[in-house]
Amino acid sequence: MTLAETPTDPPVPLRHNRDFHMLWGGAGLVVLGGRTTAFAYPLTVLWTTGSARTAGLVGFALLLPYLLIQLPGGAVVDRCDRRRLMLLCATGSALVAAGVAAALLSGAVWLPHLLASAFAEGCLLTLYQLAERAAVPAVVTPEQLPSALVRNEARTRAASVLGQPVGSGLAGVAAGLPFVFASVAHAASLGFLARARGPFQEVSEVPRRTIASEVREGLRWLWGQHFLRAVIAAIAVTNVLFQGLNLSVMAAMKGDGRSALSIGLVTMLSGAGGLVGSLSAGRWMRRCTLRTLVVGGLVAWTALMVPVAGLHQPVVLGALFAASGYVGGVFNVVAGVLLTGTAPSHMQGRANSVVILVSSGAMATGPLIAGNLLEAVGSARTILIFSVVMGITALLTALSPGVRAGAALPVPKE
Structure with a gap:
């Protein structure tokens, strides 16, 4: 039983669930602020210093926490008050963004400050996102969980679509404005969390141990989930392939003389397709089994990736990327339902x-692999190689004993 239920009262419908909407709205503002600065950090450094290497270094500092603190961060989220942790992280993010904004607007661009700020923001956002994801099953009923995750995925996709133009547009006016916007968004999210009434986790009777032992317990539990383990492995491979595909398409379009605006259009259409896909995920989950959705998504990605090798027109590529994003939106909701519906509350x-x-670790290797392949065989062959690997991933996933035993997903309810 979750905290959204009581033994005597019927569960509150999701559309009237105050705590879920406060959690959803607050996290939406935090995600939007984070997406804005994620684009603004390297863009601002590149614009002010002219050094692509320095811009990449700041971008690396922002992403490094996703690799360093995920596992201990998960243990912290399971043992701390998640609502209080989110309030602290949102407050810290607002202060960090405000500090960067003040420095940039005053003309004081100091690389160590930007590196430290990017790393601190990455740490805070990582903890916030872990706490928010873990809190969702505690504020909705198990039957409402699929619909709740559909809305969360749609929110994240919408923030991704909006974050890039907001960051680039404000940076074009003044370097510090994207960070002013992010600081305000983080601060506004505090109002949503403050209005939530209930706690964001169940009271656990599991005794606390060291963080290292709790991390090991989580890894052992996840390793024992055969279906989930196979899906995570497939996700890791596809993340590598899509990161490499993005770089390959950029290289191909640049070689054809296309503008940076054309590349941005293709990326934006991918995000828009993901938004539509996430909104329609509930319909797919009502009609298909878990195994069908996972394997079908991988097969669809393979079919959509192959023609990218020979088609470089922005409109055609945009359509293919939008379709791939649609599949990704559905896939992410399915994976989220599987994970949150399987894991115990305290884990x-x-x-x-x-x-x-x-x-995150897989995504970091994608551009590296693609860069070496592009130098060796060119963009068209690189994309075809990625297509073959995607097809093999689909086949191996379909033949996996854990995936073959996959059960149907619960029907989303309001």
Whole structure:
């Protein structure tokens, strides 16, 4: 039983669930602020210093916490008051963004300050996202969980679509404005969390141990989930492939003389497709089994990736990327329902941290692999190689004993 239920009263419908909406709205503002600064950090450094290497260094500092603190962060989320932790992280993010804004607006661009700020923001946002994901199952009923995750995925996709133009547009006016916007968004999220009434976790009777032992417990539990383990492995491979595909398409379009605006259009259409896909995920989960959705998504990605090798027109590529994003939106909701519906309440933080760690670590290798392949065989052959690997991933996932035993997902309810 979750905190959204009592033994005598019927559960509150999701559309009237105050705590879920406060959690959803607050996290939406935090995600939007984070997406804005994620784009603004390297753009601002590149614009003010002219050094692509320095811009990449700041971007690396922002992403490094996703690799360093995921596992201990998951244990912290499981043992701390999640609502209080989110309030502290949102407050810290607002202060960090405000500090960067003040420095940039005064003309004081100091690289060590930007590196430290980017790293601190990455740490705070990582902890916030882990706590928010772990809190969702505690504020909704198990039957409402799929619908709740559909809304969360749609929110994240919408923030991703909006964050890039907001960051670039404000940076074009003044370098510090994206960080002013982010600081205000983080501060506004505090109002949503402050209005939530209930706690964001169940009271656990599991005795506390060291963080290291709790991390190991989470890893052992996840390793024993055969279906989930196979899905996470597939996600890791596809993240590598799509990061490499993005770089390959950029190289191909640049070689054809296309503008940076055309590349941005393709990326934006991918995000828009993901938004639509996340909103329609509930319909797919009502009609298909878990195994069908996972394997079908991988097969669809393979079919959509192959023509990218020979088609470089922005409109055609945009359509293909939008379709791939649609599949990704559905896939992410399915994976979220599987993870949060399987993991015990006291282990939600650690379960999510492992999945994000695998995904983040995999994504970091994609551009590196693609860069070497592009130098060796060119963009068209690189994309075809990625297509073959995607097809093999689909086949191996379909043949996996854990995936073959997959059961149907619960029907989303309001």
